[in-house]
Amino acid sequence: MTAVSTRDVLDHLQRLGMSGYEAKAYVALVAAGRPVNGYEVAKRSGVPRSTVYETLGKLVARGAAYEVRGSSDATDYLPLPPAALLDRMRREFDGSVEALQAALPAVVAAPEAHLIHNLKDAEAMLARAGDVIAGARRDLFLSIWPEETRRLGPRVREAADRGVEVSVITFGKEGPLEDRAGNVREHRFSAPETVLEDLGYRLIVVVGDRREAVVGGFGDGEAWGIYTADPAVALMAAEYVRQDLVLQILAERVGADELDRLFATDPDLLRLLGRGRG
Known part of the structure; x- marks a missing residue:
């Protein structure tokens, strides 16, 4: 089996709709193996500290991560497990394709010439x-x-x-x-x-x-x-x-x-x- 690099993982996540920062933050959460706070996510992922909490908020909003309370009552983050994330993405992708199969033909103009x-x-x-x-x-x-x-x-x-x-x-x-x-x-x-x-x-x-x-x-x-x-x-x-x-x-x-x-x-x-x- 061909080895897959972290760069490959990030590229594929972006193709499936994540921003570059979201992909980096999600991979950092998965690699941590435990709840981590925004500061640690920024340190592990390279996402700037000024935007890491906004990025984590977007992951939470899309259901790819969850907020949990840490020991000091601070907010930590856990990722949606990769298998569950991929299943969700697949369902969303298939649903979008089915919707577009019905909707796109209605907006396509008749070609003026053969392509x-x-x-x-x-x-x-x-x-x-x-x-x-x-x-x-x-x-x-x-x-x-x-x-x-x-x-x-x-x-x-x-x-x-x-x-x-x-x-x-x-x-x-x-x-x-x-x-x-x-x-x-x-x-x-x-x-x-x-x-x-x-x-x-x-x-x-x-x-x-x-x-x-x-x-x-x-x-x-x-x-x-x-x-x-x-x-x-x-x-x-x-x-x-x-x-x-x-x-x-x-x-x-x-x-x-x-x-x-x-x-x-x-x-x-x-x-x-x-x-x-x-």
Whole structure:
């Protein structure tokens, strides 16, 4: 298990709604293991003494800490145990999500144009691709490489498990996708090294319900891509994956040697592949 630092704990508490001072004070209370007063919380946490009582008051107001009377009739503080705090946060978060699911659609304006935006790096592209996969309800088309499969494979398996029809062409061993992710085929007709030599990058295509798509590439330590909710672009991206799967199935049925012969001799194929020029 990966070790979690105090900094990580503070960051996660802030993501769940605590201010920086509140998170520091709560962690100090938990680490103390006994009731402590504001002065000690300030000393343990780094929260300024001028604001520590205000901060503790906010923790008390949100139910994350409690006031108790100390031996000298001064006010000490105890934290809500972490397990109880996390359960409460989870309930509050789930309640807010349910409320927003009902309320947000009522205030959303109809878009003037179909959304499209650039994805500036690999993390942004994989995160947006994960969103598309998670949002798919009917079908999912992917053209993907093992490097990206390691990140997106679990999401694809979840989609298959909830009944989404999954179709995947993978350049190289699919690894964590396995057979249970849906109709997964390794692209044997075009070897991965040949594709990399021709294109210079690993192309990724992820299409959900033929209504939204992520298309991009990875290579030389860089990444580029777009997300689009334009159904015409999404449909074309899905057709790209479908045609690649059809080619793979044809190679399986008629034999790769026969396809190699056609690609080497058929003038129309040579023209489309750019190999007919002197």
